[in-house]
Amino acid sequence: MNSTKLIVGSGHAGWRLDRFIAALVPTLSRTRIQSLIRSQHILLQGIAVKPGEKICAGQEVYLLKPPQVVTPELIPESGNLHILYEDKDLLIINKEAGIAVHPGAGMIRGTLAGILLAHCNLSKLGGSDRPGIVHRLDKETSGCLVVAKNDVAHQALSRQFALRAVEKVYLAIVQGILKKSSGVIEAPIRRHPIHRKKMAIARPSEGREAVTFYRLLAVDAGMSLLECRPKTGRTHQIRVHLQHIHHPILGDPLYGKRGRFQRHLLHAWKLSLTHPTTGSWMEFCAPPPADFAPNFAGFF
Secondary structure (H helix, E strand, O other), X not given: OOEEEEEOXXXXXXXXXXXXXXXXXXXXXXXXXXXXXHOOOEEEOOEOOOOOOEOOOXXXXXXXXXXXXXXXXXXXXXXXXXXXXXXOOEEEEEEOOOOOOOOEOOEOXXXXXXXXXXXXXXXXXXXXXXXXXXXXXXXXXXXEEEEEOOHHHHHXXXXXXXXXXOEEEEEEEEEOOOOOOEEEEEOOEEEOOOOOOOEEEOOOOOOEOOEEEEEEEEEEOOEEEEEEEEOOOOOOHHHHHHHHOOOOEOOOOOOOOOOOXXXXXXXXXXXXXXXXXXXXXXXXXXXXXXXXXXXXXXXX
């Protein structure tokens, strides 16, 4: 099996193995690195260890090439698209709750990517299973999503997200009444060490920076409607951060309780970005769906 060998230098002595790999191989995410370590495709001195294993100068780290995963071909599918804006370079979609953005484990059909593929030509930079997908929303999250129609637009949009130049505003309905009318949550996030489908708050040395600004918009019947502006874009960031301050999003079984709600009450309300070819600043707003905020309908 093909492999790459890295030698631990004195400057990296005492580091965690996963942090060392992330520093030397920036094309791999920390989550991907940890997965490769657990599947024994990254070895320390030829031995399988844990992602948090501390390394010593002179040790050898082997990156083994995992077997190629054959992705089933994504096919165009019929479905509804709520298009907020479209031109030759991009689409802005108001995504419905309950539909996955792209195929995942055990799920190939019935995704937004398949419906988009039936609508128009898309960028190929995201891969054959994620055509045009520049960023994603959780399956149960509704609202604004940008899609690239060509590779040039995809590259420009991806750069904006990487530089945090895209402005995203979410609405969240949470449990309880917040004591502060506004605030900022600064807490690093990492994959949960036990529950692999969850994310969790981490120590700075073990997690990735995550910052969320929030503002209280309205209260009703023991619930709070919040405006959330994530500065960073970590997986499940808003959901994890609001649980962290003891106000989990209603209807979220992963970080709170499902209760009487059919889905977690998080909506990507506004999206602002620079057009990838014209350079003009563009702002979009996706009205919340009827199931999202009946108690706060008069607010919008």
